[in-house]
Structures are given as C-alpha cells and as structure tokens.
Amino acid sequence: MKANLNSNKEGEEFSNLGITVKKADDLSEWYNQVVLKAGLADYSAVKGFMIIRPLGYAIWENIQKKFDERIKKRGVRNAYFPLLIPESFFNKEREHAKGFSPEVAWLERSDEESGQRLAIRPTSETIICDSFRSWLRSYRDLPIRVNQWCNVVRWEIKMTKLFLRTREFLWQEGHCIYETREEAEKETLMFLNEYKELIEKELAIPVISGRKTDNEKFAGAIYTLTTEALMPDGKALQTATSHYLGQDFMKVFEVQFTGRDKQKHSPHYISWGMSTRLIGAMVMVHGDDKGLVIPPRVAPVQIVIIPILFGDERDTAVLNAAEHLKEELQSEFSVELDARPGYSAGWKFNEWELRGVPLRI
C-alpha cells in the first residue's frame, strides 16, 4: 500500500527530500542528512555554530523537563550566573586554565573597573566558586547544590558536527559543595546514576558508566565519571560526566566554612553536566534509512493520524472518525492530526516517518 501511495506526483517529489544514503554505507553523511532533512537543526552562517529548529528544541525541552524533575528531587536549585568570566578567575586554578584556554572566546571589550579581559564561559566553575565564597558561612549552610541551564562556547579546532560537536551548545551544569569528601564522592556517583537512568529510560540508549583516564578527565578534577554510549561505527560517545573536584578550587577561591569544631575548613566540590549532544546520540542510535526515530518518551508528537482522503463526500466521515480517534488518544499521548489539503497520505506518511514520530496511524 505504501508503494502505491508513493507512486503519485508528491511521492516522487518526496524522494528528493528523503535520506539518499544508507546508515550502514556512510554513517557521517547519513547523520547529516537525517539532522537537516528531519528539521532538527540547520548550519549557521557562523562556522561551527548551529540553529536548533523547533523539532530539535522540543526534544531538548522534554529532556530538560525530565532531568530537571530528577535533580530538584535531589535538592538542587536552579540559578543563573553571568555569561562573561574575568581572566583572573580562569587563571586561579592552573590545570583548569591550561585545559580550557585554547578554546576560550575573548571579548574586545574588557571590564571597566578591573581592566581585565573577559571570556565567554566555556564552563562556569570559576564564577560559581566566587559566589560560593560569598554565600558560605557555616557547616549548617552545606550542602549547597545549584544548577544552571545555559549556553556555553568552546572554540573547537576539530571538525564540528551538528549536535555532537559545535562551538556553542546548550547544557546544564550542576555545582555542589559538601562538608565531607565522603558525601561529595557519594553524590558524584549519584548524579552519574541520574544521567544513566535518564539516558536509558527516557532516550532508550544503553550506556556504560566508568571513570575517565587522567588524560581525558575534566581539567581541574581529581577524577571524572562518565556515561558512554556505543555508536553504530563502534566508537564510544561521551553522553554525560560527573566530576569530583576535591578542594583545589575551594582553596584558590577561598571558599571556607566554620565547622562543627569552630575551625575553618574547605568544602569538597563536584560538578556534573550533559548537553544537546544527547540529541545527536539519539539520532545515531535510533535513526534508520528512512530518517529519524524518536524514542516515545521524549517525542514532541507521539502519534500522528493521517487520514486517507479521496477529495469527495466520503472525506467528512473519514475526518470525523480521525478527529474522534484523536480526542480519545490525546488524554494519554501527544497526538497530531495531519489533515493538510494538497498533500497525499503517502507523502505525509513519508514525511512523518522522516521526522521520527513513533506511531503513524
């Protein structure tokens, strides 16, 4: 039936819009076509940057919602820290500065008061530690758990790839401080497990948890835990990380508290993050030769109803039945009824398949 419906004029036109290479033949080209043709994202006029189109952004909103609920249950509160970071902050933690400085984008303008250069944040450890210093007084204030949803810029030199490696991306970065090393390490692992559950349950991507080697760990961390997903080409893709940062940042930013023993102590610091890269992982793992396949739990449209219309008096009955079905389903699912005139059912079927809607009726 699909073949039949395809053989009209719109069906032929559609073939140009469809994916023209097989996933098994050329993974990289297949990936680019799926992301662009399904309408997840576009290239930007600025090299290495991307436009997240409404379909891609709606998936990101669903991921955000599910993860935000999880971390709020863990006592995390959202906040927002400035986009621009003074140079002196960067240079305080030597390993951190060394790791990030090649990728930093500096502004032409500098800070009027200090005369310092200003960087667009590649990550916010330094500016958040500066706030921890002013917020923290006593052991009773601990733990402090904050998170921000924001954009970051890292001037990648490697080839960029939509969602998987871009110079700007959207992410969340969680930053927590604790009274003891034991608590901090326990929660480093706890947040990693939240990622693992999110990615496996909501995105249906199996991941392996582990520890990064010293060469690969976050610049400034004692160690980095990671969840890695297996890509179709056999490579591992880092999907989320959780870092135990120890007390170095605390010492250089003078973050201290008065302990139960009335003495000054440095807290133990962790940070953890995941980004829009997850959408790239989702495309890689679930997509097929017909296009995108979105896991049902994060799909903006879970079911699409495509009525087969004949252009005569029978259409009213078909549309009524379709409308009725939609009402029945939408108490539990996100449903769209595609009654657009001027497109055949076959063309629509192909288009929704390309765009990855889990169920087409």
Added chain:
Amino acid sequence: MKANLNSNKEGEEFSNLGITVKKADDLSEWYNQVVLKAGLADYSAVKGFMIIRPLGYAIWENIQKKFDERIKKRGVRNAYFPLLIPESFFNKEREHAKGFSPEVAWLERSDEESGQRLAIRPTSETIICDSFRSWLRSYRDLPIRVNQWCNVVRWEIKMTKLFLRTREFLWQEGHCIYETREEAEKETLMFLNEYKELIEKELAIPVISGRKTDNEKFAGAIYTLTTEALMPDGKALQTATSHYLGQDFMKVFEVQFTGRDKQKHSPHYISWGMSTRLIGAMVMVHGDDKGLVIPPRVAPVQIVIIPILFGDERDTAVLNAAEHLKEELQSEFSVELDARPGYSAGWKFNEWELRGVPLRI
C-alpha cells in the same frame, strides 16, 4: 507576640539582615537592599552583570512556564539561534544597526570563513531573518511563529541596576512572519495583550498599553507597542514590547514566498519580548519596608509553616501537627515547613517575610 519573639539573640542579629531604609524615604537604596537581602540576586565580579540566585530564578521559571503555555496555545514553537551574529547581518538594516551598534559586544575572534567580526546578540532579528529565508517557500508555510528563551548582552552606558538594567539579561524573543499586513498587525496587538494579561494576572501589576513615540520605538520597527507599569516614584517602567516591523527586514534578508497568485512576495514581520526585568518591576510594586512580597501565583513557596518550638517534650506534638497541616495544604499549594533547629520562630518569621513568602503560618 512578634516583638517578644524578636527580643532574643537571633532577633537582634536579624535586624542587621533586615531592610534598613524605608521604601518611601530612599526608593533606590531600598530596592537594592530588598533584591540583595531577600536573596533574589547578587552583583557579579564583572561590572554591569548579575547573578540570579535560586529564589530569583525560581520566580523566573514560574513566569516562563506561564508565558510559555500562553504562546504555545497561539501556535508559537520554541527554537534556539546562535549567540554570535556576523557583522554583515547587523549592517543590512540601517536603522537597526544604528540603534544597536553602540551597545554591541564584539569578539576578538572572527569567523574563519568570512573573516567577519562577530557580535554577541543584543537581539536576534537579523540571524532569525536569515533562517526565515531558508525555511520559507510558499504562502502555505505561513504564518511562521518562533520564539527563543535566551540571554542577550547590551553594553549599557547608563548606570545599571539589578534586574532593571543589566548588561546581560534573560528574556524571550518571539519572531513571526505573515502573508498579510493585516494579520501581522493583529498579532502584534495579540501578543501585547498576552503580556498585559500575564503581568496583570500572574504578577498582579497593573499596566497601561500604548504605542512608543518614534524616538523610543525599536530600532528598525514601523511602530512599537508597549506595556508600562507605574513605579512608586511616579515613573513609567517598560515591562514588555511588541513590534510591527513591516517588510524592511524581509527585503534586505531576501525573505520571500510564492503567493496564491504565483508571484514572489515579502512577508510581514513582527517581534515581541519581555525579560527578567519583570522581576524588578515586581519588587518595586509589591515590596514593602519588611522586604520582598511575591505575588502568590509566581511564588516558589506560597505558604511557610513555622512551628513554635520549646525545646522540650511538647515539640513532637507541635511538629506532628505542622507536618499534618503541610500534607493537607500541599495538594493545592507549594508549602514549606521550616523546622530548622537553632533558629527561633521569630527569627524565621522575619526571614520568610523578608523573602516575600505570601502566607506565613
């Protein structure tokens, strides 16, 4: 009773944390103290930038949620466009470039391919018009309504003020294109009315709608509609704007569609925005000499229960009753039970009053 409870040691300590000037005596100083001491925001190490603390951000999340629901009902879809804008984009629309160029923050790095300078977005008309060009083909694609929630940077020369005027702020910017001028102007007004309802119903701030003078209108607009709130000093504060931009941006960015008559046409363009400045307006209008007052519909904590504890065997009964009350109320409201040891009920009462919780029990 409050006076009694206040006269213990914590009560005395608290007076330093409270607001030390009256709203009627020194509005500007009163405002700064409320924002800082209630924990809405902090100054940043970079001049003109701010840190939105968890309480301030939770209010912003509530505003976002309510407005996002409204615009999605109006057919708007969220997306995300790049932070960086090439210089040539800016210069395409002469009035727009003239209006924004003094406030633009440029990067040291330029685009590798075009060699162009790159600006941090002060607003995204130009980069979104570039996408409209590639998305739009036929009148059947119209209207297109997109919105983004993001940060923008405008290098203000005037004195900055927390939430009310900062060099970076969070906002939403909606961008829509239509087949006809009539539709575009109708929706310019419709989105203004959505703002008016949001601000009046959710934030309980009365606003006056009107049209900006030609000197005050958005750079590049035919006209700008605005909602303005009355501040305690008698000045008007702009709380949201909606612009009818006509066809100029469309022409310089070559955004065209094939019309019903098979001819090429330029669509009609509108944009509309509101920002974290709304939180500043809320403080100004509702705050009092004891601190912040958050309107119930956007309050992260709507009710706080403060049990009066005696430090003896009666406390168990008091805490049980409080816990019971909390369970009863939290089906309908966001409730917090403040059972922290080491602080008196009077101290807690004052602290929650400073932080603007609508109801304290």
